[in-house]
Amino acid sequence: MARIVIVGAGVGGLATAARLATTGHHVTLLEQSDTVGGKLGRYVHDTPAGPFHFDTGPSLLTLPQVFHDLFETTGAKLDEYLDPVPLDPIVRHVFPPGGPTLDSCADSxxxxxxxxxxxxxxxxxxxxxxxxxxxxxxxxxxxxxxxxxxxxxxxxxxxxxxxxxxxxxxxxxxxxxxxxxxxxxxxxxxxxxxxxxxxxxxxxxxxxxxxxxxxxxxTFGGWYLRGGLSTLADALLTRCLDLGVVVRTGVRVTRIDAAGGRVHGVRLAGASAPVPADVVVSNVDALTLYRDLLPTPRRLAALTDRSLAGFVLLLGVRGDSGLAHHTVFFPDAYDDEFDAVFGAPGRGVRARPAPDPTVFVTVAADETVRPAGHEAWFVLVNAARQGTAAGAVDWRRPGLAEAYADRILDVLAARGVDVRDRLLFREIRTPADLGTATGTPGGAIYGTTGGLLRPPNRGPVQGLWLVGGSCHPGGGLPMVALSAQIVADSIGPAW
Known part of the structure; x- marks a missing residue:
């Protein structure tokens, strides 16, 4: 039986913990936040009309067979914990000019x-x-x-x-x-x-x-989980606890001890003694791991390609909009958006908020996430990551977030969906907010990458493994779950 410490209780950390506990290891899961789930976040806004519940991360579950396998491997059934709802349309696409639409579905x-x-x-x-x-x-x-x-x-x-x-x-x-x-x-x-x-x-x-x-x-369909996608984190936490995983929230790992080329444990902020470990699994961004927890400068050069970030509005809306679960409103000039979001630092062109962005709106037809007669809108636009370099935007600049939120609502109105006079409230989430909440550099949605080939699951010292969206095989819920399977299979059973 190995003593395994997992740093980070995102979906990758939770899934790895459940798999390893099933095979007889002693697993401790450490999370700096007070709740688990990582980027699979949630937010509740209370109003006199009742509470609004928002997923602040993924809004679509794909490759459901990956999650059925995860639960069955750990001795349970997915449907015992979650209520998956197939979506048709998976996404409604609204194109310019004049708004012709196309609904995607799982039947080719x-x-x-x-x-x-x-x-x-x-x-x-x-x-x-x-x-x-x-x-x-x-x-x-x-x-x-x-x-x-x-x-x-x-x-x-x-x-x-x-x-x-x-x-x-x-x-x-x-x-x-x-x-x-x-x-x-x-x-x-x-x-x-x-x-x-x-x-x-x-x-x-x-x-x-x-x-x-x-x-x-x-091909395999898009699914919603009744109650929100964040219920997946709740289900995985329950599996971990049932399997004997020790879960500690509100603790911050400051260092991975790796003297002599192998891991020995992790150090926690405010603690005098390290947490011993034979194996450490990192579910933090790869750049954060190498730069802050296990400084390895020779490996940082390959970790400079960060994904785009997202600017999010959480809206409480009165009435019924008639929108599909997911609707994408495309702009007239798609390339202008990417020119803005990524910039061209080599040519001296800075990244900036896209003035006419694609707008992705999620409205769940789920009575458990909003008061009667209202809708909970999650609005997402592609955005440059947080920072002051030419390829980033300083989203903390006073007034910028509020002004851009106004712009997005104006864009939606111009595309035929005006909710400005039906808003009960709005909350703003910038890339800076995501970076602070999840420890992701710049608030990049899919983390730090080296292009298509992401950092490997095997770490640079013996006994260290990487799991999650910033390492192989990539970002998104099913890929993160597959990275957990790869890592657990590589570590192997305790017997």
Whole structure:
């Protein structure tokens, strides 16, 4: 039996703890916040009409089979803890000019029929051809990448992909290039481009392999958890406690002891003695790990590519808007948004708040999260990360957040959804707020990355492992859960 300390009780830390406890290890989970869940956050706003409950992180559960496997492996059933609700549409896309719409769904034939009805048979035929390629990319990725350790670029190069799979993935091609090669309708290209933001990147730079992301969502479906996505963190915490995991919240790890090239334990703020450990699993951002907990400057150079961040409004709205669970309102000029969010520091162009951004609105038809006669709106726009460098925005600048919140409400009104006279309240969450709440540098949604190849799960010293969205296989709830599986399988059972 190994003494295992997990630093961070996000979904990755919770899932790893449950898996390792199931195999007989003594597991201690340490979290600096007073609650677990990490970026799977929640917020409650009380009003005289009643409480509004918001998910402040993910709003969609994809690849549900990953979570069914997680619960079954730890001796339970997902449906015993959670109430998954399939969504149709998964996302309603509202395109300019004039607002034509397209609803995505988990039936490929039905979705192609919806494309044909909206944009014509030629557009639908092109989508079907792209979808056949996306299937091959997904199959190769799921088989050879997402469920195994990738410790180096050499490991990735040595994977036994068939030549046909490599051609489908299109090494060197961007997601934007893939869309232009297959889709003539600019609105379908826009729809495909948006999936680059799922990985926190610009579609003009994102690898074509990310076509696997829409394939997974639109093949296996998108799901909502009644009561909010944050109930997943509650369920995982319950599994951990039932399995004997020691969970300590409100404690901050300041250092991982690794003398002699192997871990010995962790040090806590305000504590005189370290917490001993044979194995340490880090569920904090990779940059934070190497820079603050286990300084390894030689590894920091590869961790400079941070994902985009998000500017969020939490709105209490009177009445019924009639919106789908998820609605995306696209701008007239999509590239202008990415020019603003990422800037061009090499050309002296600073990042800035996008004046006409894509607006993503989540409105759950769930009576448990809002008072009767009201709606709880989660509004998200892509944003530059927090900072003062050319590729960032100082969201703490006085007046900036309030002014940009006003701008987003004006943009929604211009796109046909004006709620300014129906607001009961609004709360603002900037990238600076996310960075403070979760310890993520700059408030980057998907953490620090080295591009497509993220930091490996095996740490630089013996007994150290990385889990979560900033390491392999990537960000998003199912990828984080798969990283937990990779780490737990690598550590192995106690017997």
């Amino acid at each position: 034939d039905e979705f192609a029929a919806r494309i044909a009805a909206a944009f014509g048979e030629r557009a639908a035929a092109q989508w079907r051809r792209l979808w056949r390629q996306a299937e091959r990319v997904w199959t190769a990725s799921e088989r050879d990448v997402l469920r195994r350790r990738i410790d180096s670029p050499r490991d990735l190069a040595m994977l036994a992909w068939r030549l046909g799979d490599l051609a489908a993935i299109g090494p060197g091609r961007t997601l934007r290039g893939l869309g232009r090669a297959h889709l003539s309708d600019p609105r379908l290209r826009m729809l495909l481009d948006r999936y680059a933001t799922y990985a926190g990147t610009d579609p003009r730079r994102a690898p074509a392999a990310l076509v696997a992301v829409p394939y997974a969502e639109l």
